[in-house]
Amino acid sequence: xxxxxxxxxxxxxxxxxxxxxxxxxxxxxxxxxxxxxxxxxxxxxxxxxxxxxxxxxxxxxxxxxxxxxxxxxxxxxxxxxxxxxxxxxxxxxxxxxxxxxxxxxxxxxxxxxxxxxxxxxxxxxxxxxxxxxxxxxxxxxxxxxxxxxxxxxxxxxxxxxxxxxxxxxxxxxxxxxxxxxxxxxxxxxxxxxxxxxxxxxxxxxxxxxxxxxxxxxxxxxxxxxxxxxxxxxxxxxxxxxxxxxxxxxxxxxxxxxxxxxxxxxxxxxxxxxxxxxxxxxxxx
Numbered sequence: 001x002x003x004x005x006x007x008x009x010x011x012x013x014x015x016x017x018x019x020x021x022x023x024x025x026x027x028x029x030x031x032x033x034x035x036x037x038x039x040x041x042x043x044x045x046x047x048x049x050x051x052x053x054x055x056x057x058x059x060x061x062x063x064x065x066x067x068x069x070x071x072x073x074x075x076x077x078x079x080x081x082x083x084x085x086x087x088x089x090x091x092x093x094x095x096x097x098x099x100x101x102x103x104x105x106x107x108x109x110x111x112x113x114x115x116x117x118x119x120x121x122x123x124x125x126x127x128x129x130x131x132x133x134x135x136x137x138x139x140x141x142x143x144x145x146x147x148x149x150x151x152x153x154x155x156x157x158x159x160x161x162x163x164x165x166x167x168x169x170x171x172x173x174x175x176x177x178x179x180x181x182x183x184x185x186x187x188x189x190x191x192x193x194x195x196x197x198x199x200x201x202x203x204x205x206x207x208x209x210x211x212x213x214x215x216x217x218x219x220x221x222x223x224x225x226x227x228x229x230x231x232x233x234x235x236x237x238x239x240x241x242x243x244x245x246x247x248x249x250x251x252x253x254x255x256x257x258x259x260x261x262x263x264x265x266x267x268x269x270x271x272x273x274x275x276x277x278x279x280x281x282x283x284x
Contacts, residue, residue: 100155
């Protein structure tokens, strides 16, 4: 009798252990548990930690609440300005309502991926090439709005959408390269023209100053001589001083201005009789 009682207690303990093992569940910190009891959603969402379910009655679905990074495959499309491009993106999202993520959609990851691909193709068709290359922030916001509207019904929140790369045909790359080179050359020519204009204005001002002050020209000449003389292997030829030429010119004009002394003719005295003439021969 005692042996039968011990066997029954041991059997009950084993059954209890088996039931406990079948009913015990552990939900991790980044997860939430959704319980389906006989196929119907149980209102209680299991929080992280140890929890119990009814074996063969309850079914526990664990939902990851972390932010998911999902790459969007490259989509090929034609932009509004008729350029064929390939664009890929990445979507960051997380589950905010685990019950809806389990009940409202079969596979929320696959649903978000397909919605991201169709939205990306739609954005490509509505945008210009310049927008895809330089105005990505606005396109990212548009993609986020297009994805967030249906995702809310799935218990998913779109955190961020980023366009990663825009692939262009080789012919378009060469055309853009030539365009960029022409633009850089145009800017360089404009800058050179502005520099020449400014330099010409400064040279005109310097010439006017030197014209008013001749000594400034001499100082500039001396500075040039000093700069050239710094090179040891150069031959220096000094020009004739300009100031000396001007001095001589002024001196010549001064002598020409002085009136010459008037000359008074002197008559020769008449030759005496019997005297000698200019040839030294006496007359009778």
